Structures are given as C-alpha cells and as structure tokens.
Amino acid sequence: MSAMDDASEVGRLMAMEGRSMTGTVLLTFEGRQIEGRQGESLAAALMAAGERVLRVSRTGAQRSIFCGMGVCQDCLIEVDGRPNQRACMVKVDRPANIRRQRFGEERAVGMAPMPPRLIGDVAQEKPEVLVIGAGPGGLAAASAARRAGASVLVVDERPLPGGQFFKQVAVEAGGVPPDRQHREGRRLIKEVERAGVEIRRGIEVWGAFAPCELAVMQDGTIRIFEPRRLIVATGAYERAVPIPGWTLPGVMTTGAAQTLWRSYRRLPGQRVLIAGNGPLNLQVASELAAGGAKIAAVVETAPVPMPGSLHALARMFGASPRLVLDGLRYRTHLLRAGLPVLYGSTITRVEASGNALEVSVGASAAGPKSAAGRSFSVDVVCMGFGFHPSNEILRALGCEHDHDAMRGQFTTRLDAETPGKTTVAGVFALGDCTGLGGARVALAEGTLVGATVAADLGHRIPAELQRATQKAREDLARHRRFQAALWQFYAGPRLEFELAAADTVLCRCEEVTLGEVDAAIAAGSPSIGELKRATRVGMGSCQGRYCGPLVSAMLARQQGCELDERFCFAPRMPVKPIAVADIARRSSA
Amino acid sequence: MTDPSSAPHPRVSEISTLVIGGGIVGTCLGGFLAGEGDDVAVIDAGWPAGSIANAGSIHVQMQSQFMSDYPQYIPRLERSLNLYRQAVPFWKRFQDDLGVDCELRITGGLMIAEDRRQLDFLSKKCRREVELGLDVAILTRPELAKLAPYLGPAVIGAEFCPAEGKVNPLLANTAIRRWANGRGAVLLHEEPVLRLELEGKAFRATTSRGIIRAGRVALAAGFASKDLAAQLSIELPAEADPLHMNITEGTTPFIGHLVQHADRPITLKQLGGGQVVIGGGWPAGLGTPGTIPIVKLSSIIGNVSLAQHIIPQIAQLRIIRTWAGINTFVDGCGILGRIDAVPGLFFAIPGSAGYTLGPLSARLVADCILGRDPSEDISACSVDRFSAP
Ligand SMILES: Cc1cc2nc3c(=O)[nH]c(=O)nc-3n(C[C@H](O)[C@H](O)[C@H](O)COP(=O)(O)OP(=O)(O)OC[C@H]3O[C@@H](n4cnc5c(N)ncnc54)[C@H](O)[C@@H]3O)c2cc1C
Ligand SMILES: Cc1cc2nc3c(=O)[nH]c(=O)nc-3n(C[C@H](O)[C@H](O)[C@H](O)COP(=O)(O)OP(=O)(O)OC[C@H]3O[C@@H](n4cnc5c(N)ncnc54)[C@H](O)[C@@H]3O)c2cc1C
Ligand code: FES
Numbered sequence: 015m016s017a018m019d020d021a022s023e024v025g026r027l028m029a030m031e032g033r034s035m036t037g038t039v040l041l042t043f044e045g046r047q048i049e050g051r052q053g054e055s056l057a058a059a060l061m062a063a064g065e066r067v068l069r070v071s072r073t074g075a076q077r078s079i080f081c082g083m084g085v086c087q088d089c090l091i092e093v094d095g096r097p098n099q100r101a102c103m104v105k106v107d108r109p110a111n112i113r114r115q116r117f118g119e120e121r122a123v124g125m126a127p128m129p130p131r132l133i134g135d136v137a138q139e140k141p142e143v144l145v146i147g148a149g150p151g152g153l154a155a156a157s158a159a160r161r162a163g164a165s166v167l168v169v170d171e172r173p174l175p176g177g178q179f180f181k182q183v184a185v186e187a188g189g190v191p192p193d194r195q196h197r198e199g200r201r202l203i204k205e206v207e208r209a210g211v212e213i214r215r216g217i218e219v220w221g222a223f224a225p226c227e228l229a230v231m232q233d234g235t236i237r238i239f240e241p242r243r244l245i246v247a248t249g250a251y252e253r254a255v256p257i258p259g260w261t262l263p264g265v266m267t268t269g270a271a272q273t274l275w276r277s278y279r280r281l282p283g284q285r286v287l288i289a290g291n292g293p294l295n296l297q298v299a300s301e302l303a304a305g306g307a308k309i310a311a312v313v314e315t316a317p318v319p320m321p322g323s324l325h326a327l328a329r330m331f332g333a334s335p336r337l338v339l340d341g342l343r344y345r346t347h348l349l350r351a352g353l354p355v356l357y358g359s360t361i362t363r364v365e366a367s368g369n370a371l372e373v374s375v376g377a378s379a380a381g382p383k384s385a386a387g388r389s390f391s392v393d394v395v396c397m398g399f400g401f402h403p404s405n406e407i408l409r410a411l412g413c414e415h416d417h418d419a420m421r422g423q424f425t426t427r428l429d430a431e432t433p434g435k436t437t438v439a440g441v442f443a444l445g446d447c448t449g450l451g452g453a454r455v456a457l458a459e460g461t462l463v464g465a466t467v468a469a470d471l472g473h474r475i476p477a478e479l480q481r482a483t484q485k486a487r488e489d490l491a492r493h494r495r496f497q498a499a500l501w502q503f504y505a506g507p508r509l510e511f512e513l514a515a516a517d518t519v520l521c522r523c524e525e526v527t528l529g530e531v532d533a534a535i536a537a538g539s540p541s542i543g544e545l546k547r548a549t550r551v552g553m554g555s556c557q558g559r560y561c562g563p564l565v566s567a568m569l570a571r572q573q574g575c576e577l578d579e580r581f582c583f584a585p586r587m588p589v590k591p592i593a594v595a596d597i598a599r600r601s602s603a
Numbered sequence: 604m605t606d607p608s609s610a611p612h613p614r615v616s617e618i619s620t621l622v623i624g625g626g627i628v629g630t631c632l633g634g635f636l637a638g639e640g641d642d643v644a645v646i647d648a649g650w651p652a653g654s655i656a657n658a659g660s661i662h663v664q665m666q667s668q669f670m671s672d673y674p675q676y677i678p679r680l681e682r683s684l685n686l687y688r689q690a691v692p693f694w695k696r697f698q699d700d701l702g703v704d705c706e707l708r709i710t711g712g713l714m715i716a717e718d719r720r721q722l723d724f725l726s727k728k729c730r731r732e733v734e735l736g737l738d739v740a741i742l743t744r745p746e747l748a749k750l751a752p753y754l755g756p757a758v759i760g761a762e763f764c765p766a767e768g769k770v771n772p773l774l775a776n777t778a779i780r781r782w783a784n785g786r787g788a789v790l791l792h793e794e795p796v797l798r799l800e801l802e803g804k805a806f807r808a809t810t811s812r813g814i815i816r817a818g819r820v821a822l823a824a825g826f827a828s829k830d831l832a833a834q835l836s837i838e839l840p841a842e843a844d845p846l847h848m849n850i851t852e853g854t855t856p857f858i859g860h861l862v863q864h865a866d867r868p869i870t871l872k873q874l875g876g877g878q879v880v881i882g883g884g885w886p887a888g889l890g891t892p893g894t895i896p897i898v899k900l901s902s903i904i905g906n907v908s909l910a911q912h913i914i915p916q917i918a919q920l921r922i923i924r925t926w927a928g929i930n931t932f933v934d935g936c937g938i939l940g941r942i943d944a945v946p947g948l949f950f951a952i953p954g955s956a957g958y959t960l961g962p963l964s965a966r967l968v969a970d971c972i973l974g975r976d977p978s979e980d981i982s983a984c985s986v987d988r989f990s991a992p
Contacts, residue, residue, distance in 0.1 A: 547777070
C-alpha cells in the first residue's frame, strides 16, 4: 500500500479514476471480510471491525495497537504476504489480505535473491535544507526558510502532513467535518506547499549517520539525503507507565485513540476510560464523547485544582486566553455530559474479562484516598501520562542532551544565541523533540529556526520574515510562560514503574519483566549496556523507546546519581527497524 | 550470585600479577591464575573493544578473505591453525567449568562459493587444511541442498568444517566474569591504566584512580597493548580494526550453521533467540580513543544486501540494530607468552578470531606465567618475531 496523499488530492485523483472517495474497500482479515474506508489506517479499519488482536508475541501474548503512531511496533500484521507492517501506519487504499502476525512466521519463503549492492547504487539527494517532521514545528521552519529563498524538502513518515497537533482528517466518510484545529493545520500545509516547499509523505527516516547523512525509506527502497542543513522536528511520543495489564489489547495511549478519531473518525471502542496526567486526556475525552463514545471516567494523577492552581490558571490565561478557553470548554463538555473526572487518582491494574477490560483505580500519591478501590468495566483504556521527546535522530548524530529533572525529560542542548543550533555543525532542532513545549511553541520556534538556517546559508531575510520572527519571539516567550503555568496546574506525582508488579512487562518488545530487571540490577549490572545485555531489556523493535527512560531512571537512582546520558541506551542504528529486503531492493516494490 | 563489577570498587595498590585488559582473554587469565592461588587483579578501562562487541562465531577454517587480502601472512595463519583446532574442545570444557549454558553450539561452518573460481580457491584451501590436520570437506550443491536447505540459489558449493559453530557472547561474558570473580580474581572496572613503567624488578601502573605495583604484568588490552608496550620500549604491531555488525529481529530457527563466503566479507548465523547476526569484516569508523566506533551506512548496505543474496529467506526480517566494535589486527596470528627483554612481562593477545581463541589463549599464557610449559606450541605467537631481523 502506498503513501497517502492529502485527502483532497486523493479525492481529485480518484474522481478522475471514477472511484468515490467515500468508497469502502474490502479487506480480508484472517479469512473474514471487513470493510475499510478509503484513506484510513488498517488499524482503524480493524479496530472498527472489532478485530483487536493484531499480533501474537514470542510468548504467545496477544497484542494490539498501543501508540497509534508508528513507534511501539506492537501492531505488526502481515499484509498481502509481507510481514512486519505497522497497522497504524498503513493506509487502506485497495483490497488487501491481512493476517495476524504470529512470532516466527516472518520468513520469506520462495523469495528470489537480489544481487548484493553497495552504497554507490543507492539514490542520493542533496537538498539545501532537509526538514524531518511535518508537524507544526517542521512546517513553520520550512515555510520561513523557503520565504527567505532556501530550497526546502520536508519528509514525514506519516501518510498526511500536520504532525500530532495538526493531524488531518484522512477520510471523508464518518460525517464529522474538520474542526478549527484541523483547518488551521490545513491552512499551514497549503501555505507551505504554495511557497514552494516539497512535502514528501510516507517517508521514514531510519538512519542518521554523522556528519549529516540520513537514510530513508521511500517507495519500497532506501535513499540517502545529504542536506547542507538539517532541521529535526520529530516531535514527541507518549511515555510509558507500566501497570499490570498494560499490554492487553484495548489498552492504548491517549494519542492512539485521538488519532483514530481525529484522523479516521473511528472510535477505539464504545466504553472508554482515560487515565494519566495533563490536558490532552480531557481534550480527547471530550472529543470521543462528542463522537458518541461513553467515557467511563477521566482519571487524573494531579490533585483537584486548588486556589493555588487557580493562580497558575490566571497566568495561563494571561499568556494565552484562547488555549485556556479551549481547555475550559473540554472540561465543561465533560461536566455537562456528566462524566466523572477523578483527580488525585490513577489506574492501577487492567484485567481482561471476556471482551471487556476491568480497570482498577486507586489514589495517586497526590490524591485523597477516596478514589481507592473503584473499578470500571470498559472496552478501551487510554493511558496519557505525558510525553518524551523523539530525540533519537539527534542523539544518533551526536547532538548533546541534558536531563531536565523537573520535567523528567532529556532536552537538546541548544545555542543560547542562535535559535535551534545544536552542538553538531549543520544540525538544527526545534519543537517537542528538543523538549516538550507544545504546538504553539513549536510553531514559533519553527519560524525562528527556519529564518536562522536560511540566513546561515547566506540567504537574505525579507522584511516580511523579519517581522514574523519578531512576532515569533514574542509568541515564544508568551507560550513558554503558558506552558510553565500549565504544568504547574497539572503538577502531580510523575509515575514511573511504581505500579508495576514483579511480573509486569517493562520492555514490551522483548517481554522483560520488572522482576527480571530488578534482579539484574541487584545482581549488579553496573551500566545500562550491561543491563541490556543481561536481560535483553530495550533490545526489541521499539528500540527501547518505552522501557529505556524507566530503566535509566532506575539505574541512576540505584547508584545514587543524577540521571544523565550515561544512563541512557547508546543511540544505535536503525532508529526504526528496516527490512533486509528494503535495504537490498533497487527500485520500487 | 553477585556480579563482581557491582561490588564497591576495591582499592588495590600491590598485587602479584596485574592483568591489563578485561576482555575475554584478560578475564579468563585472571580466573585461571586466581584458581591456582595467584594474587591477581584484572584491570579494565571499560573502553570499546572486541569482547563486548563480537559476533560469537566459533571459527576454525582459514579465512579466505584474509588470505586474499594479506597473502604475505598466510604462513603465519597456517602456523596458528592448530590453536584454532584446539580452541574448540577447550571452549566446550571451559563452558562446563563455567557451569552456564552460553549457547555454545558446534553446528559446523560453511564457507560458500558462488562461482567456479571461488570453488577452486576453496578446494585448494581445503586440500591444504587437510594436510595441516583439519577436518574439512568440499560440498557440492546437491549435498548442500540436504545439509543447508536455507542457502539460496546463488550458492554452488561450499567448504564444510564440522568443528565450527557459535556461542552467545552476551551470556558468556557475564558467566566468565562471575567465574573469574568466584575463583578470587579481583576485577577492577572503568579504570584505565594511563602509564606503565618498570620499577626495579617490578612494575608500576598509574591508573585513573591511583598507583598499582605488580610483580608481573600481562598485557591483554588488545590493540591498546601497543601503546602500553611502547612505554616499555617494546614495539608491538597490534592495530585497531573497527568492524561492523548487524542483527535482525528474532524468528524461528532455520539457519543451522555458521555461514561465510569464499570471496566476500560476511559471517552469518542465527542465535538461540532466533536473531540472525550478520557481520564478517565490513569497516566501521574509528572515533576518538575510548569512544565507540562509528557505524557506517555503506557497511549496512553492503553487508545486509549480501546476506539476503546468499540466504534470501531472511529478506522479510528486519534489521533491528547495528553496532561496531574494535578488533585487534596483527599478522594472522596472536601474540602470546613472555619476552626475554623484560622479565615478568607477558602478552595475551589472541589473534583475529579472538573470541574463539580467547579461553585457550588465556590458559596458555597462564601456564607461561606460572612457569609451566604450555600444552600447545605457541612459538609462532612469540613477540620476538617482530624484533627478529
Ligand atoms: C500522540 C500525540 C498526540 C498529541 N495530541 C496533541 C493535541 O491534541 N494537542 C496538543 O496541543 N498537543 C498534542 N500533542 C503534543 C504535540 O507533540 C505537540 O502539540 C505538537 O504537535 C508538537 O509539534 P512538533 O512539530 O514538535 O511535532 P509533531 O507534531 O509531533 O510532528 C513530528 C512529525 O515528525 C514525524 N517523524 C518523527 N520521526 C520521524 C522519522 N524517523 N521519519 C520521518 N518522520 C518522522 C512524525 O511523523 C510527525 O509527523 C500530541 C502528541 C502526541 C505524541
Ligand atoms: C565486531 C566484531 C566481531 C567479532 N566477531 C568475532 C567472532 O565472531 N568470533 C571470534 O572468535 N572473534 C570475533 N571477534 C574478535 C574478538 O572479539 C576479539 O578478538 C576478542 O574479543 C579479543 O579479546 P581480548 O580479551 O583480547 O581483547 P578485547 O576484548 O579487545 O579487550 C581489551 C580490553 O582492554 C581494555 N583496555 C584497553 N586499554 C586499556 C588500558 N590502558 N587500561 C585498562 N584496560 C584497557 C579495554 O577496555 C578492553 O576491555 C570480533 C571482533 C569484533 C570487533
Ligand atoms: S500502534 Fe502501530 S506502531 Fe504502535
């Protein structure tokens, strides 16, 4: 299945071919016929058909979508005989025969060998500016650099540009029109393309090699980019909080549920419980409720907002009244719909019971004990405990990072004077991948970094862009104030692995439990590398993105040290797994 | 069971024998010496090297790639062939001593040919190896179809060496450290030796944490031994050779043997967990000293596409990780034993397939240190060969 195009372009092409955009596509899953909607992801079609078990692991455990954004690798399925396809990233655009992926069946029997090849056989491009990530940050940067005259290529692994904040509606079916956020994103995408920026969709950057050599997957084969300047705007992914049952089908990140709805107009299930920390959970609860889901509860680790937090709210309002009003709107929606928000609480365990999930809720350290002991029976549990920066490309290129203990994340070390300048020559970075700041910060940083990169390449900054950078500077300061107040408002205990039991899987891919990691640390694995080699924690397909931060924190704590890069898994290529065939194949699949 | 390296870092200021380098050779050496009552410490810098990065192939037959790249070293390689042969049964016994299943499997190894010329080269090599006492044979395509049905149509024949196989270095390294510690060797980690000097009849090592005086010193620091030896005015042509590795996700086992190529750099095998490990000598870039070597895209492309060419069934597996390690290159043969010029100094550098040779090499050097005749002839490995006119 090919990379997706912008929904309207697809529509135009299909109209020419005499097909309907709202048309359905017949899919076969494990021999059963199901209907997919043109443009949605296979995961969306499968979830809608009630087929949640997508993969069976080495130990026989059932897995389904978790991240919904191509990171966790838990949704692997076999499509028309090709294993290892991420259901959440593959677009429905023609009939397909889909099978559940069972461990050990990935072999290519009967496949003809391809002749060996060398790097010289691989197509290379040398764009003046390459931007990785077509989210708000990457798009803003591309626009600014282009307006100053630079030639800019943007690549993104998702089928549609927009990133997380501006994810676009990919289907016309579903009958729910795009909202203001969608439309704002759409305007930005159009503006960027009209300015003459090329946005290539469905292009995964799987390797980053010093000094500035990027390997990507494009149309079934690999390709190399050697840009004069690189702008990394790869965003963030959701942090893991392992609890008993968190690998069960039906337990997914809040972002995964949001993408199902915002992009594909599919509900993850009928009865939904959303748990974690931060404003995204309320927003998604409100969106899913409006879409017809029954929200059993929103479980928030932060305590009930107190007069002290009203002060934070006031500062947020001063910085960005519109965002606060949006937030209040979500809250009001929920109240009006009679949905309980349980503050100072957390989910503690999920158990499968028939087709349903039984969720236990208890007090988070910040909460009153009142929440303890409640339980809910639902179809879907969403976990949204905040984010980690997607900084793997930056780390692989050698850019230095520092740990921000307050926010519990690694931030990219950036030049104080030059926006976005990392410690590696020619490499610039912005947005959530450098440290969480949200979409508005990413947009402002994008404008500043795009202009900086263009100037660095010798382009003259037009007056219009100079004014835009001035405004971006003001916006940036304002939205940083907003973010600081927001996180004060949502300050709660930051959960790591406190809720995991000894037999709870910490490393989803290699199925390594907390008990095994504990034992290896107690037996004295002195370094993160040793721990990895001793237990296989972090050795799986997601490249340690979920368990890595947890294990690093555990190890640093055990050694009584401040967390720093020494405790992180060494950055290794590829940043996303890549099939042997894709490396060997000469032209389009 | 406690891993030694976790213990609070011991302070050592005087020791009978100081082994510099805690890779497979140094750690085994420490274990053997301690087991016989020697007061020994193994000190390791924690720098990237061979033992933590290697592919775990158990090699015996001569590497054809090496032979065509360095024809001048073939005689040296031939003289060390017997050590390779003995190293395999030694590894088996050693694994029994460790009491841990390190996934040592003697499955046999195939060096494959794709055309007549390569097969002729292998036939000649095979005849020579038989003369030298090795159990090897040339297999034709129909024989291969039975023995190794996973090989693709590009393969027309192969040299088979039943003594070859694989071991899981992740398991073995941990087991060896525990074993050495259990026998009383002191293991000092993340402590580089910065200077090595003679002090009367003894040695004085200045480390990152202080001074250690030792009656005897064994250099088991791989290529880094060169700099240490130079401080004692000994020339040692041991060079850093940064190499590339790839590994796929796990799947069901289907590749039985260690697979190599007659004319191209590749080694390939499947681990116990079903991951296919692909290496064989593609280059990596050397970073600044003490940092991990740099993975090259060119090596990923060359090595991985070659692998699927000879075993097409791996095509749908995904490469999940690549890494690079630093091997030590000498001249086809290790550097083992004593040196007349500096009494009390010993060398323990095993030669290029040093994971295979590691335990045996350590045993032989331990014998030298303890003043015994080693069980194998190591005259070809003497350091004196570099100073001989
Ligand atoms: C699942 C999820 C949902 C979110 N929902 C909201 C929300 O509703 N409201 C809100 O305010 N904030 C939301 N956020 C926070 C969000 O990160 C920011 O608001 C904003 O989108 C950040 O902009 P950005 O440009 O930095 O990154 P993003 O918008 O995340 O864009 C990054 C882009 O980089 C691409 N990319 C990453 N790695 C690669 C690679 N290796 N190869 C090719 N492309 C790559 C991704 O596909 C993505 O499109 C969400 C975050 C996540 C992870
Ligand atoms: C990628 C790769 C794949 C390989 N694959 C295989 C294979 O499949 N089969 C096989 O048989 N062999 C293989 N080898 C070769 C094998 O790994 C090595 O020959 C073997 O591990 C060498 O062991 P060693 O103990 O001699 O030295 P090393 O493992 O190289 O250890 C040397 C140690 O010395 C330490 N050191 C260095 N300087 C100092 C100092 N100044 N002070 C203190 N300590 C110091 C280092 O920290 C290091 O730990 C491979 C090598 C590489 C790099
Ligand atoms: S759900 Fe598809 S990769 Fe995570």
